[in-house]
Amino acid sequence: MSANSSANGSIAGGAGKPTRTDMLAHMGSIQQAAYVRPIEYQEGRAHGLRAIEVKNGPLRFMSMADRALDVAQIEYRGENLTxxxxxGLNGRNQFDTNGLEAQRSIMGGLFFTCGFENICAPYVTPEGSDYPAGSYPMHGRIRTTPAEHVCSDAHWNENGDYVLELSGEMREAELFGENMVLRRRITSVYGTPSITVEDEVTNESFRNEPLMWMYHCNFGWPLLNDGAQVIIPSRKATPRDETTAADTTPWSEIGAPEANKPESVYLHDLAADANGRSFAAVVNRALGLGVVIDFAAKDFPYFMEWKSMGSGDYVVGLEPSNSSVHGRGWHEKRGDLHMIAPQTSERKTVTFTVIEGSEAIDAIIARRDALLA
Structure with a gap:
């Protein structure tokens, strides 16, 4: 690395984000360093899938326009993180919203959006229920909903930042049924390895509707590898089931893949700071990288960890949610299924940040320890 560059990609002067003058002086086109670019895949299951590619210096990610603008791929300095x-990548499929067959279209990625009528296991409303009859697939339907009014832009703002952004609208709706609209805006600022997702869900129907809402965030090799760690300010971790309870490996430790090892799922009680903020992260000291998810704890009263160490299904999922992994039926029986009133909206914001180097990893561990002190 030259004396005139720094780890965060700035050009002149060493520290901090580069100025507009610096960038324009060093480049013919700013797309050498940063861009937002609509693309379309041309083969396999992804044929015809519209996406938006975003490059922010060493950070590069893909937002899937035909799948709720979920971010399905992300790299940092060429290393895959998810x-x-x-x-693999999927466009619209005939099996994407049919019960457990939904697993054939779950891609993973930095996150996919779960909801809004259901999250987790498939569910059929029982006869005599207080709620309209329905059959709800695994993790709901919003994740397979194509975006409309898709916009993308790259521009300088009034603070001198080069902002990369995209937005769109997804509608989960049925004749005589729900009419839920998700408006999503995703932004990243050049020189800062972060992605911020700002979401608003509006109930445009004329009845109360369930609003189950989860971000299924998925981390994979090489970030996930033997010796990696899950960093969560967890006051208590409760196994979802007997299989998880029998897993003797600590929830925070990552080992090597094991053939046919069953998944483990934990429900975490998170600590938050004085401002109500909490986080979760996966870090890998050997690779020198980590990814941190930041959010307001009040927005996500439930937080789950999905730990799958099986060969070929080697992944850790971190899942901030307004509902439990036990699913819709569990909430219905308890009488606390989250509802949204007609013509009202709810908003949530989640930020993903790549951290690099031992000091940054030490700092995120210290942040956890401070919250649990």
């Missing part, structure tokens, strides 16, 4: 499931 999990891509066996089917």
């Amino acid at each position: 999990f891509l499931s066996k089917p």
